[in-house]
Structure formats: C-alpha cells, structure tokens
Amino acid sequence: MTSTLQRIIDCFSDCGGCNKRKGNARQDMLNMNLNTNCAPMPHQGVRLHIQDHYVVMDNGIAQVTLSRPGGIVTGIQYDGIDNLLEVRNKETNRGYWDLYWNEIGGKGIFDVIQGTSFRVIVETEEQVELSFTRTWDPSLEGKYIPLNIDKRFIMLRGSSGFYSYAIYEHFKEWPGFELGETRITFKLRKDKFQYMAIADNRQRYMPFPDDRSNGRCQPLAYPEAVLFVNPMDQRLTGEVDDKYQYSCENKDLRVHGWICFDPPVGFWQITPSDEFRSGGPLKQNLTSHVGPTTLAIFLSSHYAGKHMVPRFEAGEPWKKVFGPVFIYLNSAAYGDDPLWLWEDAKIKMMVEVQSWPYSFPASEDFPKSEQRGNVNGRILVQDRYISIDYIIASGAYVGLAPPGNAGSWQMESKNYQFWTKADENGFFSIRNIRPGHYNLYAWVPGFIGDYRHEFVITIISGLGSTVCGRDILNYILMETWFTPLALVTTGEIGSLHRLSGR
Template sequence: MIWKKQQGLLLGWLGILLQLVVLTECAIRRQRIQKKNNTDAASFPSVRLHILDEYVVVHNGLVNVTLSNPGGMITGIQYNGIDNLLENDYKENNRGYWDVVWSKPEHPGDIYDKLEGTSLHVIKEDENQVELSFLKPWTSSNNVLPLNIDKRFIMLRGSTGFYSYAVFERLEGWPDINLSQGRMAFKLKPKLFQFMAVSDERQRIMPTSQDRERGQILDYPEAVLLTDPENSFLRGEVDDKYQYSSDNKDCQVHGWISTNPPSGFWIITPSNEFKTAGPVKQDLTSHAGPIALSMFFSTHYAGSPLIINFRDGEPWKKVFGPVFIYLNSVSEDDDPLTLWADAKEQMLIETQSWPYNFPMSKDYPYAEKRGIIAGRLLVRDSHINQRLISARAAYIGLALPGDTGSWQRENKGYQFWTQADDRGYFVIKGVRVGKYSLYAWVPGFIGDYKYNAYINVRPGNTIRLYNLVYDPPRNGPTLWEIGIPDRTAAEYFVPDPNPTLMNQLYVNHAEKYRQYGLWDRYTELYPEQDLVYKVGVSNYQIDWYFAQVNRNAGNKKYIPTTWQILFDLDDIDEQENYTLQLALASATDAELQVRMNDPGTETPLFSTGLIGKDNSIARHGIHGLYWLYSITVPGSLLHTGTNIIFLTQSRAEIPWRGIMYDYIRLEGSSQSIGKQRRKQGKVSAPARNP
C-alpha cells in the first residue's frame, strides 16, 4: 500500500515535471520568435533595385530575385550561394509565375493564362522596401482574359524572402467569363530540392518529374507507379499530387528542403481571408517536380459550385495575398530538418503580423481600417442537456451574405474565420470593411448556424455579439447514431492499400485514406455481399467503410452498392413520424436512395437526386462539400423488432462515383420520449461539454 502511494506520488511529480518541460520549451520558442521578429532591419544591407531592358533585379544582401520585364515572371532566385533555386532548364516564363484557368460561357473549354504583364511600375523604392507592380490591363480590342491584373512583388530590408500579391479587377459591362483556378507556382531545382514538408506528419523524400515520366500511369494521369526512380527507395510506390492536399486552415506553411547546401524554400500563407469556400476547403500544396504552389481558388474537392461565374457585366475586385516566399538555411553541420521548425516559427511571425502594414496598394487596408467581431456561441439541444451547451471549438466566420451554409460555396468575396475556445467565446480580427453574414458550425452537432442579422463592419470598430444560440436540426430523441458529426469520414474504417500500390508515407499514418486505389479494396473486403451494419453490435470504426463506392465487377465494369443498417425497436407509434438525419461528407456524381424495410420498393422513401462533383474519393480526400438531409420516416413503415434501412448509391459506371458519410442518426417522435427503447442499450454519443 505504501509503495502504491509512493508510486502515485512519483507519477504525479513526473507529470508535473513533464508539464514544466513542455511549458519551458514553449517559452523558449516564444523567446526565439520574439527575438527573430525584433531583429533590427537597419543592421542589414539596403534593398536595391536594378531595372534592365529585359529584366528587373531586386536584392537586399540576403536574397536576389530576378523578374522578366515587363512580364513579371520570376526567372531567378539566388540564395545561400545557390545561383538559382528555380530550374534553369524550364523556359523563363515557366519557373515562378501567377496563372489563371478560365473559360468563356459560350465556348466551353479551359484557357490557361500566365498573366504576363505588359508594363512595369515602381511603386516604392527606398533602402527599406521595394515594391514592384506588373500590370496586365484588358481592352476590348484583345481577345484575352477580361480582367485587369496588377501583380505586386515586395522585398524588405533584412528579410530572407519576398512577398507577392495581386489585384484582380473587372469593370461593369465587361464580357462574361468563368474562373476555375488561380494560383502562384514555383518549379525548383530537382537536384537540390528532394525533401518535401507539408506538415509535421507529412514529410518525405520525393520523386522527380523525370521519375514520373519513366513510371506507369494508373487510373488517371496524376497517379503514377514509380517503376524506375533515380532513388531506389521510391521504387514500387505510387505518387499522386492529390495525396498531399490540405484544408485551407492547415496550409499556412509548406515547401522543400535542400540538403546540399542546407536550404529551405517555403510558401507561407499568413491569412486565408482571400481564399474561397472557407477553412475546410481542400487544395494542393507541394508535389513532385519539385513544385510548390500557393492556391488562391480552385474547383478541387468541390467541383463546379466553386467556378467563379461573372454574368451580365458584373464588376468585381479582389486582392489575393500577400503570401511570403520564405528562404532559410543552416550550416553544413546542422540537421537540415531544423529548417522546417524555423519555417513554422516564421509562419507564426507572419500570422501575428497580419494584416501587414507595408503593401502599398490602396486596395489593401491596414489594421486600423479594419474591424473586430467578438461574441460567444452556445448550442441549444434539450435532448442532450436542458442547459445551453458551450459551442466548444466551433468554426465561426464572416462571408458574403447568403443562405445558411452558403459559405462553403462562396467564391467571390473575402472570408474571415476563427475557432471558438472551450466555452464558445470567439474573436475575429482584421475584418475588411463591408456587409457580411456570420456563419458557424460546431463539431459534435449537425447542420449550420447563421446569425439572423447582417454584420456591417466599419473602419476601426469592434462589434460585440454577446450570446448567440444555435439550434441544431432535431425532431426527437436519439434512438441510435453512427459516426461523429464533424464533416469528415475520418472516424470510419479505412483499409490498408493494395501492397503493390502504396505510398510509404501513409503506412500506419493517421491520414491513411490518402493511399491510392482504396475504392477497389471495398470489393476485396466485401466480395459477395455489401456492407451490413447492426446497431448496438457493430462498431463504426471497423465495420463502416469510409466511402460507399461502386463494386468492381471486372473488365472495367462497376455496379451500384446497397448498404444495410439493422436496428431493433421495442415500441412503435405508427401515428407519429420519425426522422433520419443523414449528413454526407462528400458526394461525386452520386444519387443516394433510402428505403425502409423493403429493398424492392420501386420508389424510395428518399433520394438525394444526382449530387456532388468534389471527386474526393479519387483524390484521396476524406471530405468534400457537406450535405445534410432530414428525412421523415412515417411510423407506419417501422415495426417492432428488427428494422432495416437500405442505402443505395445508384450511379455506377466508374469507380469514383460515390459518397462519404459524415453521420447518421435516427430520431424518435417528439411525443414518444420515454417510450422508445433499444434492446442493445445506449449507444455512446460524442463527448459534449455543458
């Protein structure tokens, strides 16, 4: 007994010591960041600008950047003794550049434009800062992208890198267009940059473009089996740029490391205010090449809803960026992986400095011309708690006025998001002047919240909203539930990949759903009969496949699948209605049909119709756009004992047509609380705090 007490005390002290170590490390890191942020720029050489006939060179003694004149293409970046971080074998307009993919409504088909400028303007030039503008104006006499483009590049004194942003503008009456993608791209030297880092958990040696060219193309061009890579370690692996996608909220820094000399190339995104579709929109980051991307808008993981359409001469203006191209280095004796840690620290400096106080465009407002929104969000669900529940970790944001949940398809304005604390309090800083709707969604609860009034932000003002209350969709008590309402399918069963089609990075990895070819593993695991899930017996973590995909029938033929949910009811009120809450995390050219107890019914109880274009199954995403359906189930369709819900994804033809479920819940009628009982006992709900 004494030993057990001593052991407990010892473990307690060890826990306290561990916490002290963590706190000390955090304090040291904060001190390093503070010291780094407060470095006296005057101790560094001045920023210099040289304008030549065909080039513009700007340097500050640490980094030297060469751009084409007047195109504004980044042709060279000199740093740490490297003559050019970009690949010289590419054409000068194909090394570092902005680009847009667009189309004309009357002539479908993508048009690719690298936004090459036609004139150079020096916006600011002194010893501390140079800002350059490369203009690409539109006139009705040329048959090109009908936008005015102002590309900006900024170099600061003492900074190992440079900033870039762009102003896109169209005036009233200009031709109708569709914009499907806008980004910055950098193509680095493959002999130097072979190690890629997207996050703490996603870092690895990468193949080159030449390795991919010698490989075997799989089901689509982006996916290649590496059959003859220069680095034998990579032989037999699958490489696909979509395996390295990230949500906007998780994509603040990513890039590449060279080991000789030890140097890092990083894209730092200090704010997502200029990106489309909110914090959980997924997009590309870095991938084989080596290529580093800064994606501003795209249709990836969403499809046609995120094409930016301009009709009837609609005017528009938006500032994309600035983003920071950060370069760092260590000595030959240091571990090159410390460059990643340094890049993350620099990312914190940049995010804490947002909005910046140095861009010179009149369209970029500084902090004093922006506003602040603060408040608290609570959840009211009497079937969980009679008291209001704190909206712990809720995502709360401002976007252009629209319908509830419209933020995930919004693509023309600015969005400002934050995450609430454990008690539901939130602060959104740096909001541009304008009229917004306030939106939110709360992990652990279905549906979307929208504040019932517009938010009008004025320069320098603070708006306090106090207690906001979200009433999530619910019509009765929970009879049973499957999954966790968090807008992803990550909690469900994700199989191991085919051993011949693996990416070693994702072996025993939290994001193993990023492995290639998992759609065909379903047929291997369910060779004769589709998935059957019994409430109270089955476990969704191992018995519910992460995606309802089509069955591989061989010879490139795929057929629909029907999943079953079996559940028992002891008492039925046939005069009342029940509710099936069905939340989808993804849909791709799918139609989900719901039948109750009779799979042969010609007309289903409910059908989504054809929905979804997010392609998340093929592109290794665990979610796309969110869909929520509240389906009325007449009590007359249920009976005492075992009932079966049949879920049919009726669209086949290709392997990637399908859906991912977020969460499923059957609710009893509001009049039958206390009558409904389950033979299997209570199914645990996700943890929620009062």
C-alpha cells in the first residue's frame, strides 16, 4: 500500500509544480489504477547555502530560508511565489516554534524560541538536517524556561516541503516550571491564502484578518470570539469568528492547511503520529484559523485547564522529542480545480503516516522502527447485565500510556502515548512503541468506564529475546474487561462513545 501511494505521489512529480499537468488533474488522480508504472522525474540534490544571518535549504522544488542562529523560518519560496509566508510581518513572526510557560507559582510567559547556536547535522545530496539550539544556564533563570531546546529542520531530495522536530530537555539540577503550551506556528500571506481546509466537511473561504479589527467586528464573551459587523466581504456580516470553531480531536488531526487560487498552491501541515501529543486521542487541539495561520500543536491545556499543564519539579529530569511534522507544498495547473490540492494532501498524509517512524532524523533521541516494540492482542468485555458470554470489544480504543490509574492517560502530558482501534472482532495491534514503561488502557464505545491492564508493560530497545514465554518487543495479550457494576445504566439517551459530535 505504501509503495502504491508513493507511486501516485511520484506520478504527480511530487506535486512540486515543476512539470504542470494539463486537463483535470483531480479526475486523473481518482481514475489512476494501482498498476501505474509512471516514473518520477529526477530531482536535483539538496543544497545548503550558509550566509551571515540566514541559512537556505534548496532541493529545486522548494527553498526554505531560516534565520541564523535563531532558527526562525523567514521565507518559503515555491512554485513561482517568492515567499508563502506573510511578508508584511516581522521576520520573527512568520514561521516559528513557541511555548507558554511559568515558574512555579509565577505568571505566564510567551516565548518565541530563538536559537543561540547553529549546526549542520547532515549535509548530503539526499538530505540536509539543521540544528538551532538554545542552552539554559542559571543566569537565565526567570527569563527563559529552564530547558535545553534543540530545533531541527530537514529537507530531503525530491520532497515537496520540509520537516521539523525539537528535543526539549530539563536537568534535575535546574529549577521547576510549568509548560502550558508548545507548538509550531506558520503565518501565511493574506493576499494569497484565503481558503482553508481541515476535513472533507470543514473547509471554506475564510475572513480576512482585517475583519477582526476595530470597526469591522464586535468583541464577544472572550477575546478569540468576534461578531462581524462590517467585514470586507459583506456576505460575512453577522457571522461569528472564533479559532476554537476549527478545533479537532487528536485522532483525526492529521492534515490541515490552506489553498491559494492564483497560482493554485497548497500549504499543508501533516502530523503523521500522535505519540508526542498530550491528552490521548480525544484531546482537542487548534488547527488552522483566520490569519491565515496554521498550527502544529504538541501540548496545550485547551478545553482542560490546569489539569493538562505538566509541572516539572526541581530535581526532576525530563526529555521529550516533539515531531517530526511535515510541511507539505503542492500545486496544480491553471484550469484545474484547486480543491484537488486537498485531495492530494490527504494522499500525501497517508504516505507519511505509513512511513512512521521516519528513518531519516539524525537525532539518537528519535528511535527508529527496529528500536521500537509492538503489542498485539484481543480485548473482550464481560457484562452480565447484557450477556452471560464474553462480548467482543468491537471498535475499542486501546492504548499504551505511562503507568497510572484507569483513565489517567486523559491528563497525561509529559511523556508518550500510543493508541489504536480494535477491529470488529476485538483484535488490536499497537506498533512502533518507544522503549519505556507503560500501562495498557482501553475503553469500549457503548460501555461505561475505563479499563487498565494491571501489569506494567516494558518495551526495551534492541532486545528480541524471550522472557517467561513473551518476546520483549512483542507482547501478545488477551484481556477481559469486567464492567463496573456500580455504573450499570437503566436507561440511555444517545450513545456512549466519548465524542463531541453527539
């Protein structure tokens, strides 16, 4: 499947816009059969240009400019557009990693992360990987969060876009803090990107950022929500705008972004894995919104409050890798339906998901597939009020998260989580799990309560030996969940599925 999808992408010249297709490209894509032997055009190698204050990655499809040593994305050149990012903004307000933090008991501080040191990690024709680091020391106490932060940016040969990830590390000798949010933000050109897509049924022409200014809107109950009274597009009069309208649950938050119609160009943020996100599969996060702005949210307290804010005490070591995520750029020919770009972005998202974990990040803190483990099994439910026999847990959500009480994964925000959905017979497979200690958790649609496997599951990197009849990297589990009798319902309105839609 992966190779088939990759061939489809390659047949569109990686959607790099170098060789435009004629005709209805969207229909061509939908009609393409699985036996295509289309050969991709050869791509130039990746080139790195280091200047006094900037560094440029260029693979002939896209050109990405970053500040040096700050690691702020100041420009993205693609398909004849000199910069996809908002050129009216200051360079520090275009494409950046940021966080919101506070000292224990202190006030919150917003911080656009500026590197103080720049290194070239990999430089070949196949790949360039750059590092922009900010190192903490006691002289910075109260000014910067007590973390060493290493921001990475990667460009590959033939890839229509670039990747980014970061490594955050806190040493036990350092003071404590709370981390309310961290993310990547991209602010695109408002004269180019005016159509937003986050799902098949959630896409539209968006208001201009000017519509949120005084005289064009009225503030509502909180700063993010406004009522348009004199928008630039009068058809939007009376409409409410609020970035939280476009939130999405982690399990569905794989690709979102914007389309420019002249020329037809797409800008997409693809997140291939949830392992580094906080709060599990049902946690809602922001996506894209008026700006035009696109976000990759890794950790936030939205919809949960202080309970979702990780607190790190003095004496507590911590390290976590956020990402990589992929910034994907695609284009279409004039005359083609620009909305095809959304269809193509979804295909590219599937390719990225099936390629996880990536083999190319250079950091040893990002384990490759052969360094990870798998858990396979089946889950059944016993509820004597429904049946004397075991009930197949069809569609159960099953996941690994740090050890804790049943349901504790919902507030877990320091470490990694791995989730899957059981098939119609209750079988599940959780693959590519980072080394570590986990509990297995589950819940089943239609049943009240949370399940937790009583024993801690340990994944150890690089070990394939058998201990007590179980392969260390591949646990096989048969789990039976006894529903709590105290929670038996006598009536039901709607269905128990934990989703916000109903």
